[in-house]
Amino acid sequence: MKAGRYGVYGGQYVPETLMSALIELEETYGRVSLDPEFSRRLGWYLHEYAGRETPLTYCENLSRDLGCRVYLKREDLLHGGAHKLNNTLGQALMAKFMGKRRLIAETGAGQHGVATAIAGAALGLPVEVYMGEVDTRRQALNVFRMELLGARVIPVASGTRTLKDAINAAMRDWVANSRDTHYLLGSCVGPHPFPWIVRDFQSVIGEEARRQVLEREGRLPDTVVACVGGGSNAIGIFYPFVNDDVALVGVEAGGEGLDTAHHGASLSGGSVGVFQGALSYLLQDGDGQALETHSIAAGLDHPSVGPEHAMLKDSGRVRYEAVTDAEALHAFRYLSRTEGIIPALESAHAVAYALRAAGDLGEDGILVINLSGRGDKDVAEVANLPGGAA
Amino acid sequence: MSRIDGLFARKNPVFIGFTVAGDPGIETSPGVAKTMIDAGVDLLEIAIPYSDPVADGPVIERAHARALRAGTTPDDVFALVRQVREYAPDLPVVLFTYYNIIYRRGLDRFFAETAAAGADGVLIVDLPVEESGEVAPSALRHGIDRIALIAPTTSPERQHAILREASGFVYLISLEGVTGERDRLPLHVAGLVGAVREKTDLPIAVGFGVSRPEHVGAVAAAGANGVIVGSALVRIVEEHLGDEAGMHEALRTAIKAMRCGIVPDPGPDIPRRERVEG
Numbered sequence: 001m002k003a004g005r006y007g008v009y010g011g012q013y014v015p016e017t018l019m020s021a022l023i024e025l026e027e028t029y030g031r032v033s034l035d036p037e038f039s040r041r042l043g044w045y046l047h048e049y050a051g052r053e054t055p056l057t058y059c060e061n062l063s064r065d066l067g068c069r070v071y072l073k074r075e076d077l078l079h080g081g082a083h084k085l086n087n088t089l090g091q092a093l094m095a096k097f098m099g100k101r102r103l104i105a106e107t108g109a110g111q112h113g114v115a116t117a118i119a120g121a122a123l124g125l126p127v128e129v130y131m132g133e134v135d136t137r138r139q140a141l142n143v144f145r146m147e148l149l150g151a152r153v154i155p156v157a158s159g160t161r162t163l164k165d166a167i168n169a170a171m172r173d174w175v176a177n178s179r180d181t182h183y184l185l186g187s188c189v190g191p192h193p194f195p196w197i198v199r200d201f202q203s204v205i206g207e208e209a210r211r212q213v214l215e216r217e218g219r220l221p222d223t224v225v226a227c228v229g230g231g232s233n234a235i236g237i238f239y240p241f242v243n244d245d246v247a248l249v250g251v252e253a254g255g256e257g258l259d260t261a262h263h264g265a266s267l268s269g270g271s272v273g274v275f276q277g278a279l280s281y282l283l284q285d286g287d288g289q290a291l292e293t294h295s296i297a298a299g300l301d302h303p304s305v306g307p308e309h310a311m312l313k314d315s316g317r318v319r320y321e322a323v324t325d326a327e328a329l330h331a332f333r334y335l336s337r338t339e340g341i342i343p344a345l346e347s348a349h350a351v352a353y354a355l356r357a358a359g360d361l362g363e364d365g366i367l368v369i370n371l372s373g374r375g376d377k378d379v380a381e382v383a384n385l386p387g388g389a390a
Numbered sequence: 391m392s393r394i395d396g397l398f399a400r401k402n403p404v405f406i407g408f409t410v411a412g413d414p415g416i417e418t419s420p421g422v423a424k425t426m427i428d429a430g431v432d433l434l435e436i437a438i439p440y441s442d443p444v445a446d447g448p449v450i451e452r453a454h455a456r457a458l459r460a461g462t463t464p465d466d467v468f469a470l471v472r473q474v475r476e477y478a479p480d481l482p483v484v485l486f487t488y489y490n491i492i493y494r495r496g497l498d499r500f501f502a503e504t505a506a507a508g509a510d511g512v513l514i515v516d517l518p519v520e521e522s523g524e525v526a527p528s529a530l531r532h533g534i535d536r537i538a539l540i541a542p543t544t545s546p547e548r549q550h551a552i553l554r555e556a557s558g559f560v561y562l563i564s565l566e567g568v569t570g571e572r573d574r575l576p577l578h579v580a581g582l583v584g585a586v587r588e589k590t591d592l593p594i595a596v597g598f599g600v601s602r603p604e605h606v607g608a609v610a611a612a613g614a615n616g617v618i619v620g621s622a623l624v625r626i627v628e629e630h631l632g633d634e635a636g637m638h639e640a641l642r643t644a645i646k647a648m649r650c651g652i653v654p655d656p657g658p659d660i661p662r663r664e665r666v667e668g
Contacts, residue, residue: 013489013516015445016552017566020543158451164442171444176567178543274490276442277516287463288494289441 004192007314009307012191013274018171021178026193028098033200038097045089049122050079052086052204056212056368061338066358068365071221072341073209073237075372082344082373083205083233084115088184090201092119095182102181103127106170108135108163108229109299109346110142111373112186117151119184127151130169132162135298142377160292163302167276187230188306191277195306202236209368210240222361223247226370227349228320229264229300231309233372238318247319250309251353253295254322262294265322266305267313273304280307296325297345297378327352332375332382333389344373345382393482393510394535394558397432398593403610405649406595407431408486408620410453411470412439412462414631419457420473422627425638427478429645434474435513435618437486438467445488445515447570449621452628464491464500468507475508484511484537484558489521497525501532511535511558519552526555537561540586542578549589559593559616562586564600564609570621571601580612587613606651619648 004010004026012022032038046052054074062070075083088105095103103125107113113129120127129146133155136143146153159165167190174183188198206224213221224241226234228250238248255263263269266281273282275290283291283303295301312318323331328345331352336342343351350369358367375382383389397404407426412419423434439457443450471483485504492500492514504512512534517525522536529536535558540549543566553560562583565576579596586594595616596609602622609617626644630637 011521012518013521014518015516015541015568016518016539017445017541017543017563019518019520019541019548020545023545158448159441159455168442168444172447172568175445178566274488274493274516276444279493282490284490284494286494288490289458 004196006195006308007311009279009310010192010195011279012277013279014191014277015175017175018178021174022191022193024098029094029193029197032094032097038093042090042093045093045122046086046204050085050089051077053208054078056209056216058216059339065338066354066367067363068358068361068367070354070358071213071366071368072371073205073368075205075233075370076341076343076347076374080111080115080118081376082111082115083202083236084112084186085118086204086236087186087198087201087232088112088115088119091182091184091197092116092123092125095125095184096123098182100180100182101125102177103184104130104170104173104181105184105186106130106163106166107186108132108166108301109297110135110139110146110377111299113146113151113153114142114149116184116186117146117149120151121149129153130156130166130173132160132166133157134161135163135166138381139298139377141380163298164276164290171276187232188235188308189230189276189278189304195278195308198232199235199239199308202232203239205233205236205370206238206240209237213366213368217366220244220246221366221368223249223365224368224370225249225251225350225354227251227300227346227372228267228305228309229253229302229346231306233370235306235308237370242317248317249353250318250320251349252320252322253297253300253349254324255294257324258322261291263322264293264295264300264302266303267309267320268322275304278307280304280310281313296328297349299344299346300349321353323349323352323356327356329382329385331355332378341371342375342379343371344375345378347372348375392535392558393480394433396480397482398559398615401432402615403652404432404616405430405652406433406435406597406616406618407623407645408435408437408618410437410439410450410457410624411467412457412460413453413624414456414627415460416462416466418634420470421634421638422641423470423474424477425641426623426645427474427481429642430649431645433482433484433616435484435486435620436467436471438464438491440488440491443488445568447568447621449571449625449628450569453624464495468503471507471509482511483509484513485509486513486515489514489517492525497528501528501534504534505532509534511537513537513539513561515539519548519555522555539563542566542582549586553590553592556590556592559595560586560590561618562594562596562614563598564596565598567598569598571625572599579609583613603647603651606648610652617652
């Protein structure tokens with residue numbers, strides 16, 4: 001397989017002006033990933049600052065309801081409230097090693113923006129975050145958090161005014177400023193080497209979960225479930241299990257249903273195309289224009305997905321399913337009541353799939369759900385929906 | 391000799407104008423192209439509108455969005471190229487596109503349609519030489535030049551690799567950034583042109599940020615064989631939405647002023663058929 005490719009997927013479909021920055025990034029990452037001093041410092045930040053390792057919680061009530069043994073990997077307990085900090089601490093530290101003086105990032109739900117702002121504050125790097133105007137409104141709390149953490153939030157008013165346009169804006173900034181700026185991309189998408197770097201930094205989730213479940217159960221789980229937007233929490237928990245006899249299920253945003261035009265399920269409902277630097281699955285029209293997407297979860301509201309997921313879909317190693325907004329919302333309320341854990345609407349998609357499919361496992365079956373983030377950021381939006389907390 | 395080769399052989403430097411097909415509308419876009427040709431554009435770059443033009447600044451991005459809102463498809467772009475070809479049989483036309491448009495259509499079909507419509511070259515903004523393996527033979531098979539991009543950040547080794555595959559002319563990006571007008575051009579343009587000149591016999595055209603007559607003059611003085619103006623012309627279209635006569639007049643005035651930046655006078659115009667109103 002060619003460097004930067006996952007099967008046929010991936011690659012570097014970017015303007016010429018960015019190529020030197022991508023080449024520099026690939027070289028630097030190759031170097032720091034082998035540097036014991038880098039590993040030591042990142043290990044310190046993850047453990048002492050961010051709160052790793054995160055628990056793998058056995059959920060008694062959920063297990064009783066679902067009729068199998070259910071564990072949640074608690075990325076919601078990571079500092080910042082989501083798995084995003086694993087990647088932002090890694091990349092921000094790498095930017096320091098590269099001598100960059102400024103971080104830029106895109107954000108959808110705001111979680112990656114917050115995690116970048118946290119990492120920037122901790123490591124003394126100024127942060128500017130591009131965020132679609134629509135998202136700044138539906139995630140106003142996270143805008144405030146980013147500003148509180150010293151970051152500058154730049155609303156993006158072009159295109160669909162959501163995550164994809166925030167990525168476009170950040171790439172434009174990087175094209176102009178790559179000499180002193182690191183673009184801290186938040187998911188396993190975009191041109192090589194980003195999908196590789198982000199997967200490496202997120203793999204800590206799966207490495208811990210694999211060790212924890214072995215300690216607890218003496219065997220590997222039957223199934224691991226994670227939600228997939230760009231796919232970083234999913235690739236992080238899947239990757240250490242890829243060569244095991246463990247079923248892996250990625251859950252996409254089914255929105256109002258895959259038979260409508262209102263969803264974000266690029267693997268289940270899209271086709272192959274080049275988008276934002278990589279060949280992958282894409283929600284596009286017949287001419288190759290990216291389509292508007294929809295999900296109740298801003299972090300899954302994106303027309304494409306990381307190229308490694310595209311390969312894992314084609315090979316059949318990972319099964320990709322979609323759950324609707326309504327199912328995710330039900331799971332959001334259900335987990336809150338049943339276990340006292342409010343999941344992010346994104347993570348609620350993984351829970352919703354578990355509610356649908358756990359019956360197949362049997363009472364000795366072991367199911368691990370990646371709870372990629374906590375739902376405090378979504379509480380205000382859900383409160384305004386019909387039904388509220390009900 | 392191809393139209394592109396012919397143009398650069400008889401004129402130096404040449405003035406290259408850029409428009410987004412379907413901007414401001416599908417019906418009005420051919421008129422914009424014709425006015426640009428009449429005002430003295432030597433080579434026309436026509437962009438295929440795309441939903442996510444990451445290499446473009448806000449002015450051209452908005453033009454892409456206008457064209458898409460108007461419903462412009464690649465079929466409409468090819469229709470525009472055919473109209474331009476009929477209007478100005480010898481004027482070189484280069485399609486400016488993002489790669490997914492080509493990928494989605496299929497490489498061979500895209501280049502066959504490009505050739506059939508009468509375009510001479512294709513510039514793929516987001517396809518660096520590392521990814522262009524399958525595209526090169528397809529373009530060659532249909533006699534389409536692949537215009538290569540070189541940026542100020544392109545290393546000498548990559549310049550060599552890019553130039554090995556290039557034909558038609560080299561598009562030299564003058565600055566680190568997206569397309570768009572700038573108050574001043576970087577001082578190093580002459581150095582950039584000189585460095586590329588050592589590695590190729592192809593003509594070198596300079597774009598990105600070239601938006602004023604004095605910029606055009608500076609690029610010409612830097613030894614470039616072509617000067618590319620994009621955002622400054624697209625902005626005129628944007629500023630005259632709903633005032634077609636004013637738009638055409640402003641385009642004519644701007645292009646003539648910018649062409650005056652090129653001294654000495656570049657000589658006889660390209661022969662073309664009698665003017666068709668459009």
